[in-house]
Amino acid sequence: MTVAQAQGITPTIITRDQHVISRAQISDKALSVLYRLKNAGYGAYLVGGGVRDLSLGREPKDFDVATDATPDEVKALFRNCRLIGRRFRLAHVHWGPEIIEVATFRALTPDADAAADHVVEDGLVLRDNVYGTIEEDALRRDFTINALYYNIADFSVVDYADGMADLRAGRLRLIGDPAVRYREDPVRMLRAVRFAAKLGFTIDPGTADPIPRMADSLDDIPPARLFDEVLKLFMAGQGVETFESLRRHGLFRYLFPASDTALDDDEFGQHITFVARALESTDQRVNNDRPVTPAFLFAALLWPAILSQLPGARLKPGIDPELFEQSVTEALERQLRQVAIPKRFAMPMREIWALQPRFHSASEKKARRLFSHPRYRAAYDFLLLRREAGLVDPELADVWQRYTESSEDAPPPTPARRRRRGGRRRGPAPDAGDG
Template structure:
């Protein structure tokens, strides 16, 4: 066995030999030159940082939390990077759990809050073989090499996400020019953009998300590659893209994100049936249901109100479902059967691109299949529909369809009044002259035989 292969076999991934770094040293911003205060940091994150520091390890906040603190925003979570290895982290925290295959992470839990702690990582050395595998497209499948803080910075995706807040002296450490890009409002990939996109095509989605969320300009060299490399998203496992889509549309900038995804040719590789359907403009008018659904999503996110993934996905896929249902109705299917069959066909095609879990797919189907029932406003049908567990979501979807001009506003208004009406008013609405009164059938009685004089 060659000596090099023997060394690889004996060494653990974190001990793998690495090439010497050829990058310039870091720029250190002391506490007096940045705006981050410990008062802005989660107390639990500070506990993790201080305990690692006291145990002799380097401990820093990193990524989006540092970026957001410098921009005056409130971070959603706090991530820690350290030179401690996962097993060493677990020894320090009893409330710690190790997760991950591609790269081991430590989750330190404090009630509902989880502080994610990652060991500094390095780019793969040449001939790493067992540690990093790449497809012909250049996509990294496994990457589990530990390194220094400098190596960790250079393997991150965007410069503004590669800033470190060091608890040892409260400084911000910048190896990649992230502070300058942050001040200029520029989103820039670290390294050669095409190589970085090919390593992980999801970075194209992240570029759009950060660009719209932060209001930054995407660097031209990164932006021009998006339409040309968009097809690489088809190599990403559909299950991973499900979570990425939620991040894209639940960031509070769903409308701008949707427009950017379509502009750069990315949306069609996530939702090809929807993209094809939206390209149609009946009578010259654009289809607007998706845009209105995303406007509502942004409003709810801004109000800190819950947003259900199934409703979002129901809106994103409704247009192909509606068109397929209309085609089936033209062939003679009833509206209810047509929608059910269309839903099955669209979902089976969609999951090849973005996976949709059953917990999301089932309520989506219910929202869709309840739509034809809103047309039936006589007898006991409206009351039965009103008591359906998914009525509220289906009604909200009906309102969306009305706002988009897909159905007559009168139908949505009728259901709004019906919900608010008292019992006697509801009885009139479902039996009133406007809806036509059913004639009662008279039961026929057999006539008694007449008595004759012979009887």
């Protein structure tokens, strides 16, 4: 679509009496940004997830603003503003811990003079700092439900892509040709799965159909960026639904290739059960506002890849330590080529794995030593998940459960400090987020 065609589109204006968004629901800081932009003569709109979530009766995670002011003009208005980003230049207005992101309207089709600020390689957008109109900006957004603009000037919602109708229908639909949009940024395929799971929406067939045949384009995404996307996918409280959808659309194999192969070869469904139980536990913690750690999540998602290299695809008593370590190393090396895992998570993840064979062969003395390990609680929860999936002798797990719930010793709060013996300690209910 050309610029002229975009500017010829007539939006649907949803007046204040026709929608449910109220200024009382919007952050005071976001309102301050909107009003200051408006009073300076610029267009000022709340856009994206904030408008979407408020329209659905949900509490937004954050509030983003779109404007015709350039980043430098925004910075001139706010002393507490910082400009960030090279691929997408953005203004961040800081109000203590709260940050309001302000984006300038992006152009739809940049002209030749803007070539240095708009770089595309093999359909993938590498840089995009060419500014345009609100009409162009709306059509540049990914999904129709994210292209709704709340206008602070008259409190209306401006809808350029029938996003409000899709909201009401519970439908997730890309703006434009899905194949082209996925080629511009393959991560949009992951976003489609994530938003559908988060909102309980269905993915429009036209949006879903190209995904399986274009999923391999995720190989072009830097592993560090995919790490961030994996956290968004699995640590938002809908991990089980997300996992099933990723598998259904052929995306999981491009995030966890070795694990995906192991799941395909899982004759009795034990590996899938294990991953599902781990994700259920993570979902429960997230939805109960309890902390979760990526180390445990990645340990669970990669466990099938490790087991697949062991005899009988099981961790059995008496396993050769070198064979087990080799399986861990090979699974992790393959994974890191696809999704980067920072060392601060990779190290505790490896510790969780390394403690699993010790559950199978611990004498009373070794059991006490194992129980004092700083990563014991996470490793123990991991063992219980293995029991639920039928991947470990239930009697062995039962012994450790009784020991954990009745032991007079407790893991030290820090390596330099130990609890005094004598007090009877009962462990909390098993879950999948500690450690």
